[in-house]
Amino acid sequence: MREINDKRVREVAEKARAIRRHIVTMLCAAGSGHTGGSLSASDIVACLYFWEMNLDPANPDWEDRDRFVLSKGHAAPVLYAALAERGFFPRELLMTLRKMGSPLQGHPDKRKLAGVEASTGSLGQGISWAVGMALAAKMDKKPYRVYAMVGDGELEEGMVWEASMAAAHYKLDNLVLFVDHNGLQIDGRISEVLSPEPIRDKFEAFGWRVMEIDGHYIPGIMEALNQARLLKGQPVAIIAATTKGKGCSFMEDRVEWHGVAPNREEMEKALAELV
Amino acid sequence: MKKQATREAYGKALLELGKKHQDIVVLDADLSKSTKTAEFARAFPERFINAGIAEQNLMGMSAGLAAAGKSVFASTFAVFATGRAFEQIRNSIAYADLDVKICATHAGITVGEDGASHQSVEDIALMRSIPGMCVVVPADGPSTAQLLEQLYHRKRPAYLRLGRMAVEQVYGEEQKLELGRGVELRTGAEASIFACGIMVDKALLAWELLKEKGISVSVVDMHTIKPLDQELVIKKAQETGAILTVEEHSIIGGLGSAICELLSEYCPVPVLRMGIRDEFGQSGSPQELLRHYGLEVEDIVQKVQKLLEIKLK
Numbered sequence: 001m002r003e004i005n006d007k008r009v010r011e012v013a014e015k016a017r018a019i020r021r022h023i024v025t026m027l028c029a030a031g032s033g034h035t036g037g038s039l040s041a042s043d044i045v046a047c048l049y050f051w052e053m054n055l056d057p058a059n060p061d062w063e064d065r066d067r068f069v070l071s072k073g074h075a076a077p078v079l080y081a082a083l084a085e086r087g088f089f090p091r092e093l094l095m096t097l098r099k100m101g102s103p104l105q106g107h108p109d110k111r112k113l114a115g116v117e118a119s120t121g122s123l124g125q126g127i128s129w130a131v132g133m134a135l136a137a138k139m140d141k142k143p144y145r146v147y148a149m150v151g152d153g154e155l156e157e158g159m160v161w162e163a164s165m166a167a168a169h170y171k172l173d174n175l176v177l178f179v180d181h182n183g184l185q186i187d188g189r190i191s192e193v194l195s196p197e198p199i200r201d202k203f204e205a206f207g208w209r210v211m212e213i214d215g216h217y218i219p220g221i222m223e224a225l226n227q228a229r230l231l232k233g234q235p236v237a238i239i240a241a242t243t244k245g246k247g248c249s250f251m252e253d254r255v256e257w258h259g260v261a262p263n264r265e266e267m268e269k270a271l272a273e274l275v
Numbered sequence: 276m277k278k279q280a281t282r283e284a285y286g287k288a289l290l291e292l293g294k295k296h297q298d299i300v301v302l303d304a305d306l307s308k309s310t311k312t313a314e315f316a317r318a319f320p321e322r323f324i325n326a327g328i329a330e331q332n333l334m335g336m337s338a339g340l341a342a343a344g345k346s347v348f349a350s351t352f353a354v355f356a357t358g359r360a361f362e363q364i365r366n367s368i369a370y371a372d373l374d375v376k377i378c379a380t381h382a383g384i385t386v387g388e389d390g391a392s393h394q395s396v397e398d399i400a401l402m403r404s405i406p407g408m409c410v411v412v413p414a415d416g417p418s419t420a421q422l423l424e425q426l427y428h429r430k431r432p433a434y435l436r437l438g439r440m441a442v443e444q445v446y447g448e449e450q451k452l453e454l455g456r457g458v459e460l461r462t463g464a465e466a467s468i469f470a471c472g473i474m475v476d477k478a479l480l481a482w483e484l485l486k487e488k489g490i491s492v493s494v495v496d497m498h499t500i501k502p503l504d505q506e507l508v509i510k511k512a513q514e515t516g517a518i519l520t521v522e523e524h525s526i527i528g529g530l531g532s533a534i535c536e537l538l539s540e541y542c543p544v545p546v547l548r549m550g551i552r553d554e555f556g557q558s559g560s561p562q563e564l565l566r567h568y569g570l571e572v573e574d575i576v577q578k579v580q581k582l583l584e585i586k587l588k
Contacts, residue, residue, distance in 0.1 A: 022457050029317075054449060063344070068341075069339075109370070109371075110342070111372060117336070117342065118339070118342060118371070119366065119367065119370050119371040120369075121366070122362060122366040122367075124331070125335050125338075125363060125366060125367045126361070128331070128332045128336050128337070128338070128339060128367070129335055129336075129337020129338050129339035129342060129367060130339060131332070131335070131336050131339060132335065132336035132337060132339020132340040132341075132342070132343065133340070133342060134325060134339075135336065135339070135340060135345045136300075136339070136343030136344065136345055137343065139300070139321065139322065139345075140343075153351050158331070159331040159332055159335065159363075162326075162327075162329035162331055162332035163332045163335060163336070165327065165329070166326060166327070166329070166332055166336065169327075170324075178472060187362075229384075250568040
């Protein structure tokens with residue numbers, strides 16, 4: 001069990017802040033993209049890349065590496081920012097997001113960018129990739145673990161539940177799924193568009209171990225990841241209560257920030273808050 | 276020679292491949308007895324995954340397994356593999372260029388009594404439209420085994436279309452096939468028949484009848500529809516000046532379309548397409564259905580005669 005101390009929490013929080021600054025900066029440069037859901041996922045992604053996962057940026061295809069699948073692929077900026085901060089590629093590349101010829105595609109393309117484990121973007125598919133990877137690890141008796149993140153709106157995809165059934169059936173205790181539960185999807189509140197609630201009961205009924213945490217409280221995310229390592233025989237779903245647009249007051253919990261990039265003025269306003 | 280369905284040959288060949296290659300993983304969607312992956316599952320239970328009746332997750336898990344280094348063979352019925360899970364094949368498997376071979380059985384109308392819901396007549400069109408996807412339709416057991424092994428070594432996304440019904444053997448065990456290269460089984464001067472799958476044997480039988488009538492045609496087994504053996508198609512179009520395509524599939528988007536698309540650009544000659552004409556199948560015995568939809572040996576003979584009339588006009 002890894003010790004959760006102030007120093008480590010501060011380090012990860014600092015990375016989360018750096019990731020958020022990259023997100024608003026690169027989205028502003030791109031002129032389009034998904035800001036709200038990238039910011040809601042930032043603390044969890046920072047914990048994965050700077051606390052939890054065994055990775056070797058110099059050898060991104062290292063067989064025993066842990067894998068992270070961003071099933072909510074539209075939040076690609078949070079993944080790219082974390083990969084850059086972790087040293088998979090130079091930070092300058094972030095500014096090419098969504099530009100012609102860039103390896104930083106609008107949604108992650110594993111063929112184009114080292115460190116990206118799955119080509120996602122079509123919702124519901126990443127969780128199945130993660131299940132496949134976790135199955136491969138079991139088959140090969142490999143120690144690596146697989147992490148995935150879905151959005152709460154993404155839970156409306158039937159495929160998520162096919163994958164969930166399979167993960168529990170095959171007892172994939174090497175799989176941890178985060179639900180980025182920010183409560184918003186493009187057309188409005190998830191509760192109004194098509195409610196996936198009760199999320200906890202659904203995953204439990206499908207045979208998962210479920211934890212509910214605050215997805216912005218870093219020691220809590222760390223603690224959940226520590227606990228998940230100890231659980232055997234079942235996959236683990238961590239339902240993380242988050243705020244869309246977290247860290248930029250004028251974006252927080254506002255549905256209009258789902259698929260919009262900040263303009264220059266908004267970016268500066270955001271950066272002034274992200275210090 | 277003994278009749279054998281291509282799905283039977285697939286099951287046996289997969290088992291043999293599994294013995295040789297430890298990286299092979301097979302997935303099925305609760306149809307392993309019908310798709311014949313059950314033989315592999317019995318021999319290598321630790322390398323077989325039943326996805327249950329969940330084709331979308333079947334394809335998604337296949338992507339994840341391939342991304343983790345496995346050579347994946349994913350099987351279910353053609354209509355569900357290519358229709359239900361089309362977008363998973365497109366976005367998770369093909370877009371990421373992963374080593375997943377979608378080996379779908381019960382293609383075409385010869386599924387028979389189960390009827391149109393289970394008779395895939397558009398799967399070739401669907402798979403052919405996906406960038407980079409290889410599309411293979413073997414004619415018999417021995418060619419299924421050979422092409423399957425080549426697909427294993429190719430290590431890229433592929434669609435292998437297999438049938439339910441037992442078919443005559445077209446190839447001897449010693450004949451070598453090559454992925455992407457059509458096989459000129461008969462050579463004749465007046466027209467060329469390009470066929471795939473179960474229609475190859477029927478084309479050969481038609482060749483006999485045509486010969487008796489003094490009509491000389493070539494017969495080509497176009498087992499690989501994508502990438503298309505363009506060189507051979509153009510060569511036969513130039514040599515014989517008329518083409519007949521024959522497939523147990525819609526005339527929209529299949530072998531006939533692929534050949535027309537090529538020839539219209541590089542060597543326009545009269546082409547007639549035989550296949551299902553923009554309609555669904557129905558229940559019936561395979562033989563009754565082939566007769567009803569005009570896919571019998573006699574139909575091929577008549578179509579060739581019609582083609583020659585057009586050619587001579």
